[in-house]
Amino acid sequence: MTEAGWARLIDIVILPLVNLLAAFVVSGIIIAAIGENPFHALGVMIKGAFYYKGALGYTLFYTTNFIFTGLAVAVAFHALLFNIGGEGQAAMGGLAIGLVALLLDTSLPAYLVVLIAIGGAFLFGGIWGAIPGYLQAKRGSHIVITTIMFNFIAASIMVWLLAGMLIAPGQMSPETRSFADDVSLAKIHTIAHYFGWKIANSPLNLSFVVALLCCAGVWVLIWRTRLGYAIRATGFSERAAIYGGHQPARIIIITMAISGGLAGLMALNEILGVQHRVILNFTAGYGFTGIAVALMGRNHPVGIIFASLLFGALYQGGAELDFEFQTITREMVVMIQGLIILFSGALAYMFNPALQKIFARLLHPSDGAAQVKGGVDG
Numbered sequence: 001m002t003e004a005g006w007a008r009l010i011d012i013v014i015l016p017l018v019n020l021l022a023a024f025v026v027s028g029i030i031i032a033a034i035g036e037n038p039f040h041a042l043g044v045m046i047k048g049a050f051y052y053k054g055a056l057g058y059t060l061f062y063t064t065n066f067i068f069t070g071l072a073v074a075v076a077f078h079a080l081l082f083n084i085g086g087e088g089q090a091a092m093g094g095l096a097i098g099l100v101a102l103l104l105d106t107s108l109p110a111y112l113v114v115l116i117a118i119g120g121a122f123l124f125g126g127i128w129g130a131i132p133g134y135l136q137a138k139r140g141s142h143i144v145i146t147t148i149m150f151n152f153i154a155a156s157i158m159v160w161l162l163a164g165m166l167i168a169p170g171q172m173s174p175e176t177r178s179f180a181d182d183v184s185l186a187k188i189h190t191i192a193h194y195f196g197w198k199i200a201n202s203p204l205n206l207s208f209v210v211a212l213l214c215c216a217g218v219w220v221l222i223w224r225t226r227l228g229y230a231i232r233a234t235g236f237s238e239r240a241a242i243y244g245g246h247q248p249a250r251i252i253i254i255t256m257a258i259s260g261g262l263a264g265l266m267a268l269n270e271i272l273g274v275q276h277r278v279i280l281n282f283t284a285g286y287g288f289t290g291i292a293v294a295l296m297g298r299n300h301p302v303g304i305i306f307a308s309l310l311f312g313a314l315y316q317g318g319a320e321l322d323f324e325f326q327t328i329t330r331e332m333v334v335m336i337q338g339l340i341i342l343f344s345g346a347l348a349y350m351f352n353p354a355l356q357k358i359f360a361r362l363l364h365p366s367d368g369a370a371q372v373k374g375g376v377d378g
Helices: 003-033 038-051 055-078 086-104 110-139 143-162 188-194 207-224 226-236 238-243 248-264 266-275 286-296 301-324 330-344 352-363 369-377
Strands: none
Touching (some): 003 038, 003 301, 003 330, 003 352, 038 055, 038 301, 055 086, 055 207, 055 226, 055 248, 055 266, 055 286, 055 301, 086 248, 086 286, 110 266, 207 226, 207 248, 207 266, 207 301, 226 238, 226 248, 238 248, 248 266, 286 301, 301 330
């Protein structure tokens, strides 16, 4: 392997694993400080995420949400846009699903309603992402500020609608009526039982397949299409993109529309997959955690799948920790997630100089690390 290949391996694989290990070491020290065995806690969490009956289905259910929001952040980041608006875009996607289902579930076949709802979720999420994109491209408003503000606007719209004109008749809870029968995404265990495979019941549904298809689609888009090249060129240098015949303003708007659409699809898992109605705050912070997923996955679909699986396991296994230990609460699980975000985000390259020196000595033991450091950087 060339030095450039080693440098890429360090950045994409080794460094994220070292950061993850550091987060777990710090978490283990804190768990030991409160009087619990960190290795026993880790074993409980792994069993809760993968071993117990139905645990894997729940882990993959949470993983699905993170894949959608992680992809949304990654697509935007390739154009050097930091999309913090996944929560609002997902909420708008859920609103679109609700409007489609409530209007059409009694007049069209269920499969058509589901297909239209999927398109509506992508469309509404895309519009909610494209507006901040337009404001940055045409008005100079910073994308971070506008996407954060649009989260609050989306939340206010959802409260206004679910507590008002869309609320189910005869109740006080801010949610819509349930959709008609079969206006939902099939559960994976139901499909497996149909083919004679016995797997435990879980909320895992076909939106997981949609998420994997989106991963493949994003890979094709970013690295195998002219638009993807324009997105990456815009991220590297707007002047270079202009020289290549592209319009950065147009690319920014399109990129944010695609990013918002992917975040909007997160609502498929929660609304069509489980709830079968629109409820308040169904996004539950997945949009923000998607930022850490994209950072840890190095904005690549394959990395995002593995990072999403990690956070899905933390969500599911963390519930088992809360159940098994009196001293380890749900808040401590959130702390572990926060440490992973810290080491994968703000401190992502803290260990990079040390890793460069180590691999430089391994590659050129006779030359010394200083002579090859520049080569590893390249």
